[in-house]
Amino acid sequence: MANILVVDDEHGIRELLSEILNDEGHSVDLAENAAEARKARAENSYDLVLLDIWMPDTDGVTLLKEWAGQGLLTMPVIMMSGHATIDTAVEATRIGAQSFLEKPITMQKLLKAVQQGLVREPARRPAAAPVSAASPVLVGGAAAPNAAPMHMQTESQPMAVSPAYAPVAPVAAPSPLATGSQSFDLDKPLREARDEFERAYFAFHLQRENGSMTRVAEKTGLERTHLYRKLKQLGVDIGREKKSAAAS
CATH class of the missing domain: 1.10.10.60 (Homeodomain-like)
Known part of the structure; x- marks a missing residue:
């Protein structure tokens, strides 16, 4: 069982993720904005954080950067968004995010990302990593050239070329x-x-x-x-x- 913090300004998403993770035996705390997330992080130790990028008060990338600068990024953080660009995703990874979940989030890809996040050591790289043209970022299965490596988790395959995130071949639908x-x-x-x-x-x-x-x-x-x-x-x-x- 892991202690997990879910940070998202949408009530429905918080409740859905909480229900799924609780059913898996995890202990889940919820925060609807960055202020609540800061308070929860100060009062508790978490094994994993699911962090939404777009929030009304402070966006998730800014909060991630804040935690990294204060030495509080001691746990894996999985970013979540339905509208994130490649640049935003790359920036989050440079700061220290472990991976990325694209909304809408299904139970299968949530549990897979959480499982992989819990077995990986948290990133501790506040400094920006060099951009490599040979390491494409995959967004929704499509390669984007000249992008930094990114542990981006989608339904059928991860967003980074990493041994711990080996791509899963898409399932061809029966015709x-x-x-x-x-x-x-x-x-x-x-x-x-x-x-x-x-x-x-x-x-x-x-x-x-x-x-x-x-x-x-x-x-x-x-x-x-x-x-x-x-x-x-x-x-x-x-x-x-x-x-x-x-x-x-």
Whole structure:
């Protein structure tokens, strides 16, 4: 069991993460802003901190920098955001963040990131690390050149090339068009069953629309940005589905 601090200004996210982590046997404290996080850090010793980047009073990167400067960054910190840029992520890692969780956060990627964070030594590098063009940052599975190494955790693969964060190959969704029908295991937990259905659902539309993201977005009622994020989160291989559609 670990002592974990969750810092996020959204009540729903705090409650969701707390419920999941409590079910795993961890002790969880909650803070809705940087002020509460400072107070909690001063009064307690934590094994891990989940820290949101965008908060109304003080953003997570500034708080991370503050802790590093005061010698309080003695525990692994996992940054969280649904809108972070590569530059923000790289800056957080240079300061000392262990990894990054992209919102929306599913139970599977949360537990994986927490497990990996708890077995790693906390970063103690307040000084900026040199940028290496040979070490790409991966955001949502896409490589960005000329970026510093980054332990970025996504649904299907981490954001850094690191032995402790070995990439997990995305799961190719079964194609309803290729199999004729798709069955689902209803004995699975709700989240897993839902992810399985959504993989098949989006794979079906990708093949039917010949890989056109514009038409798939229209058919499913999602914005293109949200659709790309959803497909990456589910591990749907867009390139593979396009090839399957072309072959059929």
